[in-house]
Amino acid sequence: MSSTTLSFLTLLLLCSTPTIVDSLQLDSPSSSSWHPWRRNLRRSTTARTVPPQGYYTPTDAGGSMLTQIPITYPMGQGEPLNAIVSGNSDERVLQDSEANGGLRNYFLSFGFSGECLGQHSGSNQAANLGDGNGYRNKTAVIRWNYGDAQLGACKETIQGGNHFRYWVQNGPAGNSGAVFMAVSYELPLDQSHDIIPNGYNLGRDWLVGNITKNFVQTPNVTNSTTFTGTTTWASYTYETNITYVPNLLQNTNDAINHNITVGATTNSVDGLVAVLEVKITGTPPKSISAA
Ligand SMILES: *[C@@H]1O[C@H](CO)[C@@H](O)[C@H](O)[C@H]1NC(C)=O
Ligand SMILES: *[C@@H]1O[C@H](CO)[C@@H](O)[C@H](O)[C@H]1NC(C)=O
Ligand SMILES: *[C@@H]1O[C@H](CO)[C@@H](O)[C@H](O)[C@H]1NC(C)=O
Ligand SMILES: *[C@@H]1O[C@H](CO)[C@@H](O)[C@H](O)[C@H]1NC(C)=O
Ligand SMILES: *[C@@H]1O[C@H](CO)[C@@H](O)[C@H](O)[C@H]1NC(C)=O
Ligand SMILES: *[C@@H]1O[C@H](CO)[C@@H](O)[C@H](O)[C@H]1NC(C)=O
Numbered sequence: 001m002s003s004t005t006l007s008f009l010t011l012l013l014l015c016s017t018p019t020i021v022d023s024l025q026l027d028s029p030s031s032s033s034w035h036p037w038r039r040n041l042r043r044s045t046t047a048r049t050v051p052p053q054g055y056y057t058p059t060d061a062g063g064s065m066l067t068q069i070p071i072t073y074p075m076g077q078g079e080p081l082n083a084i085v086s087g088n089s090d091e092r093v094l095q096d097s098e099a100n101g102g103l104r105n106y107f108l109s110f111g112f113s114g115e116c117l118g119q120h121s122g123s124n125q126a127a128n129l130g131d132g133n134g135y136r137n138k139t140a141v142i143r144w145n146y147g148d149a150q151l152g153a154c155k156e157t158i159q160g161g162n163h164f165r166y167w168v169q170n171g172p173a174g175n176s177g178a179v180f181m182a183v184s185y186e187l188p189l190d191q192s193h194d195i196i197p198n199g200y201n202l203g204r205d206w207l208v209g210n211i212t213k214n215f216v217q218t219p220n221v222t223n224s225t226t227f228t229g230t231t232t233w234a235s236y237t238y239e240t241n242i243t244y245v246p247n248l249l250q251n252t253n254d255a256i257n258h259n260i261t262v263g264a265t266t267n268s269v270d271g272l273v274a275v276l277e278v279k280i281t282g283t284p285p286k287s288i289s290a291a
Helices: 003-014 103-109 152-159 199-212
Strands: 083-085 140-144 161-171 174-186 226-233 236-245 273-282
Touching: 083 199, 103 226, 103 236, 140 152, 140 199, 152 161, 161 199, 174 199, 199 226, 199 236, 199 273
Parallel strands: 083 273
Antiparallel strands: 083 174, 140 161, 161 174, 226 236, 236 273
């Protein structure tokens, strides 16, 4: 462990007092919530059916493309679900697992890791994907790992950076298996993890840039922008087709969390959702995958 890493960890422990927007809670390893994401994963009882676009539109069935945040909910402000892993993606990618090329391995392939040291951090936002499950708490918070898959998410927790929460559309009224993500770029912990100006659109596009390895000019994305990227982790190679889809979100500053600061110069939400369709194009040699 490097000394920088150690000082991050020390800081992390020192900084674990709750802040207004995002709080850090150390879960005891023996508690059932040590793997917080597992809590919220109920198996769906209906067979998965995927509409051509790769997901059911939440607002068609009483859902919302904005999250609910415990603190701001009374005021009705939420964060945009601004990226979706399509239900038309490879079946293996839609499993919430790091093994077998699953979703968490896919996240790692473009530089995003699970919670720092298994901690449960960040506010418990809820989303209603219109799938009949109503509002459900997030599955997990995933953070850009600064190139360090093991401890980089700890650095993100302290220094801020890109991160997302996600929810799986798998309820009885709409089981597409699609993964809805609320991506944003946050300020450091000592600034209460507020979001940087334009931090929802930029967070989405920097994540897309991490997949394509080409910086995305946010003012230039339109309702017909597409990209393709190839990423690899643990010998699984993923091809991602990215399509910017309009009309799921509005181009607006209204009802968006932190809209006063995030939307100071441009609407907090530009109305586009990045839909990611993912195929596995390379797998480890059999001897490794069997291990
Ligand atoms: C989310 O979790 C919090 C804290 O555990 C709980 O109080 C709340 O009822 C949950 N919300 C939903 C929608 O499940
Ligand atoms: C990858 O993500 C980081 C953190 O959000 C960002 O600074 C960087 O510009 C991204 N890379 C590309 C090529 O977009
Ligand atoms: C973005 O748009 C501006 C203005 O139309 C243009 O000059 C610039 O070349 C575009 N950048 C990219 C990367 O497409
Ligand atoms: C895409 O944007 C163009 C230019 O603003 C607009 O004319 C068109 O109706 C939009 N298409 C959709 C599907 O929203
Ligand atoms: C933020 O959203 C609220 C509605 O939740 C709206 O009343 C307010 O005008 C918005 N603020 C800005 C600066 O756009
Ligand atoms: C991406 O689009 C290309 C061209 O339409 C297609 O050949 C390829 O199979 C697509 N890949 C994915 C991951 O959907």
